[in-house]
Amino acid sequence: MTDRRHAPADLHRFAVETLAAAGVDDLSAEGTARALLHASLHGVDSHGIRLLPFYVRCLDSGLVRPRPQVEVTRLRSAAAVVNADGGLGHRPSYRAMEVACDLAREAGIGMAAVVNSTHFGAAGAYAMAAVDAGFMGLVVANSGALVAPFGGRQPVHGTNPIAFAAPAAGRDPFLLDMATSAIPWNAVLLSRAIGRDLPADTALTPTGEYTRDAAAAMMLAPLGGREFGYKGAGLAGMAEILSGALTGMRLGCELDGTALGDTDLGHLFIAVDPGVFAPLAEVAERVALYCATLAGMSGEGATVHPAGGPQWAARDGRSANGIPLPPAVSDELAALAGRFGLPWPP
């Protein structure tokens, strides 16, 4: 059975209308839909429209406030805080990167923390928002503990993403958007469902042994695996400190990664003016040279791309042909449509 494809604009409108029907204010609904469609359009399906039913469950349960009072407070000449007021994490995150860019325009670098937040979707969405505004963007976040530290037998880190994007002259930007675990928890669930082995050194049993058996996997291992997992764990720790400690919010080990969703989350957004040290055009040319060098190494059996390469390919294909939804996702969205009296397909 072929996945049915949907126009990005249709899914975006469906997400906005669904959230509005669930009681969410317009700005929050728009921000969440934008982040979901960023992910779906760029092939990051784990963080795409698939998450809409999850967010509705968070709203239903009272975990997430539908009509938050999002407030921005400038603290220093290059630092601001955005209070998400317990609402959906996407709108305050876009707002924070916008504020970070405004600060960076004057100060050269700008930083905004989001506090009192919930799940914010794909970190790369906000790094890309910086690029759209003409800046380099760095995003770090933590989440409930699902990932063991190197050598450990209990989860202590979330999948703690790091995203970084930079404008490139005349071509798609550099876009890194990575979890500091090797694989996401979704990959374990998917492997369980289809009875497939996990990649080596990516998951652990309850006693901290590496396993490829998805059914036996109870937590994830950090990027780097059996020999170099201390690097992935170190990056995860950096994310804990910058998003969980610096912001005054919570560490992954204080959050329950298996709960419906995390609350009291912090996220950190940093924007850098690409023209601060060298002429803007030259810097964008050098980023483009970097990206072109990697892309130019493809061929003769090798596939090489700069970070973001697969996302641009997905965007091109999906912009032209629509976003494919597997039947399971489509069924969930159809059920939401039914509940709220919205048309499906949208």
Place this chain on the structure above:
Amino acid sequence: MTDRRHAPADLHRFAVETLAAAGVDDLSAEGTARALLHASLHGVDSHGIRLLPFYVRCLDSGLVRPRPQVEVTRLRSAAAVVNADGGLGHRPSYRAMEVACDLAREAGIGMAAVVNSTHFGAAGAYAMAAVDAGFMGLVVANSGALVAPFGGRQPVHGTNPIAFAAPAAGRDPFLLDMATSAIPWNAVLLSRAIGRDLPADTALTPTGEYTRDAAAAMMLAPLGGREFGYKGAGLAGMAEILSGALTGMRLGCELDGTALGDTDLGHLFIAVDPGVFAPLAEVAERVALYCATLAGMSGEGATVHPAGGPQWAARDGRSANGIPLPPAVSDELAALAGRFGLPWPP
């Protein structure tokens, strides 16, 4: 044969006197000695006193200027540039982190680039300098191409380090200091010398095949190996962009990683005021809680530590018992001593 141990202060003085004898000005000699001893004291021997003969060769060859005019220029309220003027990279790097901290004290976050630089040693030395000043510090740098991109058959990245440190209340700080390759090139040289296999998925043949044979290895693979190397490569790319492109300096692929040493290097230093979003003491307590949580997972066969754990153990041992030098390193240093008429052992 047991490695002979030396007091850190003796090796520090020896490094200063050797560099002075090689024509280096006092501030540069002091900065380089400080960085070398940071690494040697904390067990990062690859970047320790072992490098002193390398720096002298760089000076001998004219690659590095012995008496640079290091200048700091403030560009924006949170951004400054330090011109290393082609000298040794350590002194301008310490200066840059100092400036970044000064900027962060006012602005919340501060950023300083070092331009026209050369090898700066261990990135972690400067992240720690931020902590010593009461700040969180982030350091990224690139270097000559030695590391293939994911799927690639030619080196394009340096071993491009990322270092991050944060103060923790009442205990040693969090200190991440990692190359974005799985192993350093030194590990290949060492494995060749002793005929030992390399760890799996860490090095490549000239045609881009993974190899464990150190003699066949011609370049390094990114952190993450055969399946997740795109993450290590993406982090390396972030370092290229922030230190090689943003600063107006050179990309790894424009540098010859096999030359004696790189010139025209850029490095980037970011400092964050830990008290900008939440009370300083609380943030330091949360970082300490994070570190204590990981350290507390040790035992029953597991060894777990937060990033930096092994460094503090090395520091404690070496502060008490001295820094051990293998005979090969000791012989090289003795030869330097002979050349410059300095006593050895120091």
